[in-house]
Amino acid sequence: MxxxxxxxxxxxxxxxxxxxxxxxxxxxxxxxxxxxxxxxxxxxxxxxxxxxxxxxxxxxxxxxxxxxxxxSMHPLFLIKALLLYVTSGFLSLIFIPVLGMLSVTFGIVSIIIPILGLLRTFGASWIQMNLTPTYEVPVLLSFPFALLVALFLFGLFWICWKALRGYLTLLSSAHRKIILSSHVR
CATH class of the missing domain: 1.10.8 (Helicase, Ruva Protein; domain 3)
Structure with a gap:
């Protein structure tokens, strides 16, 4: 060698x-x-x-x-693993799909809104931007307004994405701790 x-x-x-x-x-x-x-x-x-x-x-x-x-066959490991999977399993049924869908939705919408604002600025009259039922955003301000809304939605996307990653990291670190703490020497 x-x-x-x-x-x-x-x-x-x-x-x-x-x-x-x-x-x-x-x-x-x-x-x-x-x-x-x-x-x-x-x-x-x-x-x-x-x-x-x-x-x-x-x-x-x-x-x-x-x-x-x-x-894997140590009794303490089995008890801790069971508790982790029972508690995190139920929460995962809620957190993972909700945060995943919110992050995808906010991400896609934050891309589409500036495009719609640009189209409205250049004459797409079928696109409406109403702040209230009586006030509509002026056509010349459509793109800047759409950019502000898109930045806000991108911020929501970022928060949801970070929360999802944080939750998954928390689960994996809890799983790792159970394995390491139950290690029989």
């Missing part, structure tokens, strides 16, 4: 420090034999290392697999 391959294996070993020593050695030996076997079969070592990805990402995959294997 070349110095580049040895350096890769050394970094992988360092990133696997959270694993028990036996698991760590097994993972490193598995990757080392994969590299050697691939080179023996005619592939370039650089190509094999590129396919494996960075040592840190590969180590995270091994760590994740280990945590799931070790934690």
């Amino acid at each position: 070349s110095p580049m391959g040895e350096k890769y294996i050394k970094k992988l070993y360092q990133h696997l420090r959270q694993l028990p020593e036996e698991e760590r050695e097994d993972a490193v030996m598995e990757i080392k034999s994969h590299i050697v076997e691939s080179v023996r079969n005619g592939r370039k070592e650089e190509e094999v290392l590129a396919k494996l990805g960075s040592p840190s990402k590969l180590a995270r995959a091994y760590l994740g697999d280990f945590y799931v294997r070790e934690s």
